[in-house]
Amino acid sequence: MILIYFYLMVRLSYGLCKFSNERQFQNSILKIHNDYDTPLQFNITDNYARFFALGDWGGIPIFPYRTIVQQNVALFMHNVSKNMNVHFQLGLGDNFYFDGVKSVDDKRFKLSFEDVFLDQEIPWFFILGNHDYLGNPHAQIEYTERSKRWILPNYNYSISVNINQGKNKLIYILMIDTVLLSQETEFRDRSNKVKTLNVTDHKKNDYFQEIEETLKKISLEKYPYVIVAGHYPVWSVSEHGPTKILVDKLRPLLHKYKVNAYFAGHEHDMEHLSHTYMNSTVEYIITGIANLPYYSTEHLNDVPKDSLKYYWADIFQIHGALALVEADLNAMNITYIKTNGEKLYQIKIKNKF
Numbered sequence: 001m002i003l004i005y006f007y008l009m010v011r012l013s014y015g016l017c018k019f020s021n022e023r024q025f026q027n028s029i030l031k032i033h034n035d036y037d038t039p040l041q042f043n044i045t046d047n048y049a050r051f052f053a054l055g056d057w058g059g060i061p062i063f064p065y066r067t068i069v070q071q072n073v074a075l076f077m078h079n080v081s082k083n084m085n086v087h088f089q090l091g092l093g094d095n096f097y098f099d100g101v102k103s104v105d106d107k108r109f110k111l112s113f114e115d116v117f118l119d120q121e122i123p124w125f126f127i128l129g130n131h132d133y134l135g136n137p138h139a140q141i142e143y144t145e146r147s148k149r150w151i152l153p154n155y156n157y158s159i160s161v162n163i164n165q166g167k168n169k170l171i172y173i174l175m176i177d178t179v180l181l182s183q184e185t186e187f188r189d190r191s192n193k194v195k196t197l198n199v200t201d202h203k204k205n206d207y208f209q210e211i212e213e214t215l216k217k218i219s220l221e222k223y224p225y226v227i228v229a230g231h232y233p234v235w236s237v238s239e240h241g242p243t244k245i246l247v248d249k250l251r252p253l254l255h256k257y258k259v260n261a262y263f264a265g266h267e268h269d270m271e272h273l274s275h276t277y278m279n280s281t282v283e284y285i286i287t288g289i290a291n292l293p294y295y296s297t298e299h300l301n302d303v304p305k306d307s308l309k310y311y312w313a314d315i316f317q318i319h320g321a322l323a324l325v326e327a328d329l330n331a332m333n334i335t336y337i338k339t340n341g342e343k344l345y346q347i348k349i350k351n352k353f
C-alpha cells in the first residue's frame, strides 16, 4: 500500500514538474530537480560515502556496442558493489562513442549502458563530453526521466552528498559543462568536419561568473570536501594537454575557493597532478581509461613544474582503470584501481575543518 502510494507520488510529481522527484536506492535517497541554484540532495544511510569516478566509458557504435575494457570495468564495478556498499558513480562524459545519441529512444542507451552496467540500485551522475555533442546532447538529459539510475538533470548541476541519513554534509560536487565553457567548443566529427557550438565569449564569461558565485556561496557552507567535475581537464600531460580557457579562468576559482579536487576525463589514461597556487592545493584527477586506452606524455612540459604525481595507461591490456573514492568525516581517499583489482595509486585528502 505504502509502495503504491509512493509510486503514485513519484508519477504525479513527474507530471507536474519535469525532474522533480525522489528516487530511493539501496543505501540512499536522492532528491532531484532542475533548479540550477539548489544542489540535488543525496542522503546516504551509512556514515561514509563510496563512489567510482570514470570518464570516456561510452562503448562503440557497432556490435557488440561495448569494448572489452568497458566490459571489464563494468564487471569489476559489479563485483566491488556486491562486496561492499557503493553509493554512486560519477560519469565524466563521452558517454556514447563516437557521435553521442540521436534521441532519447536511441538503442545505444540500452546497448552501451543498461546492458553493460548491471547494478540498478546505484545512481550515476553524468556530465556531457565532446563526443556527446556530436549527437543530440539534450536527449541524454531527457533520458533522466526514462531510467531511475541515469541522473543528468541539466548541462550543469550540483550534488550535496550527505551521510548519516542526511544529518552530516560530506561532499559538495559541482558538475560543469566544460564543452560549453571551452574554446575547444570547436571539435571535429568523424568526417573531419568542424563542429561549432557558437557559445559567445560573453556567454562563457557569464558561465565562469556563475561558477564563481556558486563556489563562493559553498565555501561558507562548511562542506568537509568540495569537488568540481568536468569532462575536459584543467592540467594534463597527455594527448590533448591542458585546456587553456580552464587554466586561465577556472583554475584561479578552484584555488581561491579552496576546492579539494577537480575530476576530469577526456584523456584516456589515469593522471594525478597536484598544484599549489594562491596558497591552496588542488588535486587534479584524470580518470578516462574505461573504454579506449591511450598512452601519451606529449604535454609533459606544459604543466606546472613537479605537479605530475602519477601517470598510467596501457594500451596492450584488456584492463582499464578507474578512481574509487571513499570519504568520511576524517579523510577522503582516492584510489586508482585497475579492473583486475590491483591498486595502482592513492591520494589522501584531509577534512578541511
Ligand SMILES: *[C@@H]1O[C@H](CO)[C@@H](O)[C@H](O)[C@H]1NC(C)=O
Pocket (backbone or CB within 6 Å): 076, 079, 080, 083, 339, 340, 341
Ligand atoms: C571479486 O571480488 C572478490 C572480493 O573482493 C575478489 O576476491 C575476486 O577476485 C573478484 N573477482 C573478480 C572477477 O574481479
Ligand SMILES: *[C@@H]1O[C@H](CO)[C@@H](O)[C@H](O)[C@H]1NC(C)=O
Pocket (backbone or CB within 6 Å): 022, 029, 030, 031, 041, 043, 162, 165, 166, 167
Ligand atoms: C536529507 O536529509 C536532510 C536532513 O536530515 C532532510 O532535511 C532532507 O529532507 C533529506 N532529503 C531526502 C531526499 O531524504
Ligand SMILES: *[C@@H]1O[C@H](CO)[C@@H](O)[C@H](O)[C@H]1NC(C)=O
Pocket (backbone or CB within 6 Å): 196, 197, 198
Ligand atoms: C554556428 O554559427 C555558424 C555561423 O553563424 C552557423 O553557420 C552554424 O550553423 C551555427 N552552428 C550551430 C550549431 O548553431
Ligand SMILES: *[C@@H]1O[C@H](CO)[C@@H](O)[C@H](O)[C@H]1NC(C)=O
Pocket (backbone or CB within 6 Å): 036, 154, 155, 156, 157, 176, 177, 180, 206, 207, 208, 210, 211
Ligand atoms: C548551467 O545551466 C543553466 C541552465 O541551463 C544555465 O542557465 C547556466 O548558465 C549554466 N551555467 C553554467 C556555469 O554552465
Ligand SMILES: *[C@@H]1O[C@H](CO)[C@@H](O)[C@H](O)[C@H]1NC(C)=O
Pocket (backbone or CB within 6 Å): 279
Ligand atoms: C598561507 O597559508 C599559511 C598556512 O596556513 C599561512 O600561515 C599564510 O598566512 C598563508 N598566506 C597567505 C598569503 O594567505
Ligand SMILES: *[C@@H]1O[C@H](CO)[C@@H](O)[C@H](O)[C@H]1NC(C)=O
Pocket (backbone or CB within 6 Å): 048, 326, 327, 328, 331, 332, 333
Ligand atoms: C582512508 O585510508 C586510511 C588508511 O590510509 C584508513 O585508515 C581510512 O579508514 C580510510 N578512509 C576511508 C573513508 O575509507
